[in-house]
Amino acid sequence: MTDDYKVIEVKRSIFEDNDADADRLREELREEKTFLLNLMSSPGAGKTTTLKRTIANLKDEMRIGVMEADIDSDVDAASIIEAGARAIQIHTGGMCHLDADMTRQGLKEFGTSDLDFVVLENVGNLVCPAEFDTGATKNAMILSVPEGDDKPLKYPLMFSVCDVVLINKCDALPVFQEFDKEAVEQRIKELNPNAEIFFVSAKTGEGFDQWINWVRTQVAEYRGV
């Protein structure tokens, strides 16, 4: 596994630089009082729909921006702008994650000093994005009900690095009756006892009050409001 080993070596040296980059970006964001949320999930778990409803709930009380890191399309940024936030699309050139330097470049281009709450919609992927600190203030992930309640067992790092987990598409629970809400909660808590877990449906708005309150409180505390 010489090739494989080479990759890991390079990854490690990037990790070291990346951690320093991430800390530096966090300091810069703190100076301008911009809260950056790194939002991760599998493809199709509902990041964009969740964001659109979140923006609709919060756009009158804070200035919101979204940085989209989709791989090849600009479908999402357009729909985010329609929802009432500023948005920028990053093309990652096929990269499977964003690191802190890529995040900073995107934010610099975006201009965030007039924004209170910025969401980085990371590449849809439960593996690589979990390995790279983007410099975000907090990490969030969405697990959707159709993906199954075993995902914390298979992608433990992702669940370990997140401050908050949204269990989305709860409106589909009648079709996915095998999804065990208690089991998934227990599996997440075993990996990450401090994780906040909210059961929501971005489609219907079910459970959104708690999530919106979490964002509101986090941003207010961070900004010292």
Place this chain on the structure above:
Amino acid sequence: MTDDYKVIEVKRSIFEDNDADADRLREELREEKTFLLNLMSSPGAGKTTTLKRTIANLKDEMRIGVMEADIDSDVDAASIIEAGARAIQIHTGGMCHLDADMTRQGLKEFGTSDLDFVVLENVGNLVCPAEFDTGATKNAMILSVPEGDDKPLKYPLMFSVCDVVLINKCDALPVFQEFDKEAVEQRIKELNPNAEIFFVSAKTGEGFDQWINWVRTQVAEYRGV
């Protein structure tokens, strides 16, 4: 983006070695007449459930093996063995994909000369696995209805490299009425005019006849039976 550039350089040199490794593995597999299917999808799209039903349909007419590349758990291998196939679990140490060398090592450990049809259940990820030729005879992917019909727009490489696409969880279409079967088919065909597309439900068995026939025909042609 110096760090980023470094990654891409190393990736490229791996690609070159990897392509040669993949071709060598394909030759070795052809000598022992073992058909290797590389099965990819997002986390939770239904790879394991699809495999279990596929094994149940075919286990009396061919010798089947499954190589599981889940990241940290051995939940899947156990359930595959129960379904009636030989199985091996590979722990990828957090890697987000398998390359040809990792695949060959796993297959060597597994011992495939007495198997007709081997499925490599790749890491749940629509990005990285698409970039690495594993040496498989054919590539397949599963897109599940709840992920949405826009996925070919966002993960075009994955849809481009696959010989067959299963659209799974069609039993959930009544809850995901926004999923447009014609649109997804058209988007896949634009990227990959030769892709076979089957609409199925691994849970109910809907649409499985066509998929099973595809596997049966492919394996028979490959083995010259």
